[in-house]
Amino acid sequence: MNISNMQRYVRQFSEEKGFTVNTIQTRMLYLVTEIGELAQEILSISFQPTEEKVRLTKENIGLEMYDVIFNVVDLANQLDIDLEEAFQKKMEINKYRTWYE
Numbered sequence: 001m002n003i004s005n006m007q008r009y010v011r012q013f014s015e016e017k018g019f020t021v022n023t024i025q026t027r028m029l030y031l032v033t034e035i036g037e038l039a040q041e042i043l044s045i046s047f048q049p050t051e052e053k054v055r056l057t058k059e060n061i062g063l064e065m066y067d068v069i070f071n072v073v074d075l076a077n078q079l080d081i082d083l084e085e086a087f088q089k090k091m092e093i094n095k096y097r098t099w100y101e
Contacts, residue, residue, distance in 0.1 A: 003084040010073040024078050031071035038064035 001009070014020055022030070041061045045054050076083045 003087060004082075006069075007073055007077055007083060010070060011077050014074055014077070019074065022074075022078075024075060027071060027075045027078060031068065031075060034064060034067040034071055038068055 038061065041057055041064050045057045073083065076086075
């Protein structure tokens with residue numbers, strides 16, 4: 001699924017589920033909450049990881065990543081931001097950017 005399709009999917013899903021009543025502030029709080037949940041999952045395998053624990057936790061990490069992406073996309077939709085366009089612009093900026101010297 002490309003970014004434009006993802007934005008359409010999230011817009012339709014949000015309308016169907018009644019999420020459109022959320023303000024951008026509320027959506028941002030949900031996003032921060034989901035980032036915290038993602039961090040918890042990653043931390044759970046950061047210390048003394050076992051192969052079995054990593055295997056089981058990776059599925060949860062993927063699900064939490066979905067929640068983070070959903071909230072970012074819904075926030076973009078509420079702000080009428082075309083993420084595909086923003087992604088392309090930022091890729092161009094990053095081509096010439098230096099992070100470390």
